[in-house]
Amino acid sequence: MNKPIVLLVLITSAQAGDDVIFINGFELPSCVQGAMLFQEDFTAPDATDWNGFNQWQESGSEVALAEITNNQARLIPESSVYSLARMIHPVETLDAEATYSIYFENANTQGVGFYLRANGGYLQQTNPTGQGYGVFVERFAAQGAGIGLWYENDGVEISFIRFYDAAFEILDETEYRVRYQVFQESPTTTRLRARFWQAGTTEPNEWQVTYLDDFVPLQNTSGGILVDGWSTQQSGEIIPAIRVDDIEIKQLCNPLLGISSLQTLESGFEFAEGPVWREDHYLFSDITANTIYRWDDMQGLQVHTANSGNSNGLNLTLDGSLLAAENTLRRVSIDDGNGATTLLDTYQGDRFNSPNDLVMSDLGILYFTDPDYGLNGRPRELPFNGLFRYHPNTGLIAEYMGDQFNNKPNGVRLSPDQQTLYWNDSQAGRLNQMTVNPDGSLSNLTQIAESLIIPDGMCIDQSGNIYVATWNSAFEVFSPDGYHWGSIPTFETSTTNCTFGGAGLNTLFITTRTAIHRIFMNQ
Known part of the structure; x- marks a missing residue:
């Protein structure tokens, strides 16, 4: 195993401002989802003192053995x-995910706690007194194996919520994994959530405990991590110890x-849709106006393509040619600068319904949706509303065939690592x-959000x-695992599409039915 490393250690606590975070006058780096802040695998000779190892320190004076x-x-x-x-470590955590392993030597009498945003205090024994957000795993309670969320305020540990499963047995000398997240859900509230499972089994999909807290002293306040070992004796x-291993702290x-x-x-459009960022400008469709527009800060709004085939979604090939999902000709077109072709x-000799949205992978594989919104009374030839995959080497493949009355595939995009395809x-x-398989084919269709309004x-x-x-x-904004971060209001009922562009791809460019907008993100 590799030696434990600390990738980010900050000495003072921080308050999150409206735009950036400063510590001792220095701006912190932009938040990078999943960035590793800390790793610890406790590689050391046997009987090494934990106190003083890799910046770990005892908090309080109640440790018999570490x-x-x-x-x-x-x-x-x-x-x-x-x-x-x-035991505490000074690595700073504000919005973070902790994963780690725990072992019980006598689970009938033991519990294991883990804190984020901890100030390093121990109950009411130290100055400052203890403060932070914690998760606690136990078996000794009469209800069976349990996991709970806590906070410590002025040295007093207070339970938010507990979950017990009488059918789940915590065994001695057995590895269990814990995943624990703490993050600001709003400027005044923090979300806590956690789950645990026996190592070697499948991690649960659902969080076993989750809680939204508004305790003011812990909002927007960073702190260290700590491990608690508790006994009923x-x-x-x-005699029995709790054991911990393989700690990872990642940024949220x-x-x-x-x-x-x-x-x-700009406003006054008939049906704005399908934006894409290309080099230094945005392109987007006005479906009903049969026009593709260009917009940038210097020149504002310009017509890029008249007679666009009532294009909807736009995207780019690997060489920068413009792809368009067109309603009029019921086709996907490509324009290398010399006009759309x-x-x-068609699919197996039948014309598409009305291609709607599209995305191309780094392997040059095109994915596009084909609902029937753009038929406008014309007869359909395909008996389904589809999601398609195309590459010149493999041809055109229908990856999903939806019922023409109950399913209408629409927006489609790839995850940054190109291993997952999302579609509405x-x-x-x-x-x-x-799931995007190595050959570009799709599998494992799952739903990550429902009851959305069109x-x-x-x-x-x-x-x-x-x-x-x-x-x-x-x-509606979701994390990759389907957590609903919240909503961004647009003040127009028909919010149609978006893309990221600008410097650092840090501007959210938005189309609503009659207007285009932007929001600067704090990433």
Whole structure:
């Protein structure tokens, strides 16, 4: 195993401002979703003192044993009315995810706690007194194996919520994994959530405990991490230890914190849609006006293509040619600067319905949706509303064939790592995802959000967050695992699509039915 490393250590606590965070006058780097802040695998000779190892320190004076043996940290408290041993590390955490392994040597009498945003205090024994957000795993309670969320305020630990599963047995000398997240959901509230499972089994999809807290002293306040070892034994020498290993702390980034207000750039369109960023400008369709427009800060709005075939979604090939999903000719066209020509217009001899949105992977594989919105009374030839995949070497393949009355695939985008394809079903009100296999084929269709109000187009930021345009006057914003970060109001019912552009791809460019807008993101 590699030696433990610390990738980010900050010494003072920080307050999150509207736009950036400063510590001792220096601006912190932009938030990078999933960035590794800290790793610890406790690689050390047996009987190494945990206290003082790699900046770990004992908090309080109730530790009977803190040592590293078999590349795991062991912790035993002194017996008392509370019997709690605590070890702290100064790596700063504000919005973070902790994953780690725990072992019980006698789970009937033990519990393991882990804190983020911790100030380093120990209960009411130290100055400052203890403060932070914690998760606690235990078996000794009569209800069975349990996990709970806590906070410590002025040295007093207070439970938010607990979950017990009588059917789940915590075994001695067995590895269990814990995933624990703490992040600002708004400037005044923090979301906590956690789950645990036996190592070697499948991690649960659902969070076993989740809580939204508004305790003022812990909002926007960073702090260190700490490990608690607790025992029910209140007198005599405590023999069994709790053990921890393989700690990882990763950064979480709420994309909606610190964003600018909505700025309307142009209005008066008939049906704006399908924006794409190309080099230094945006292109977007006005479907009903049969026009593709160009917009940039220097020259403003210009006509890029008249007689656009009532294009809808736009995107780019690997060489920068413009792809368009066209309603009039029911085709996907390609324009290398010399005018649009047909790339695809039939599937197995039948004409498409009306290609709607499209995206091309780094392998040159084109994915596009084909609902029937643009038929406008013309007879359909395909008996389904589809999601297609195309590459010159493999041809055209229907990856999804939806019922023509109940499914209308619409907006489609790839995750930043290109391993997941997301698409909206406007009729069903769902955001779906599919696994992208190495050959570009799709599998494992799953739903990650439902009950959306006519989800239309979408875009994805560099951290993988998904921005779904809805006909509910808003974007609904989801993390890659489907967590709903919140909404961005657009003040027009038909919110149609979006893309990221500008310097650092840090501007959210928005189309609503009659206008184009932008928001500057704080990433």
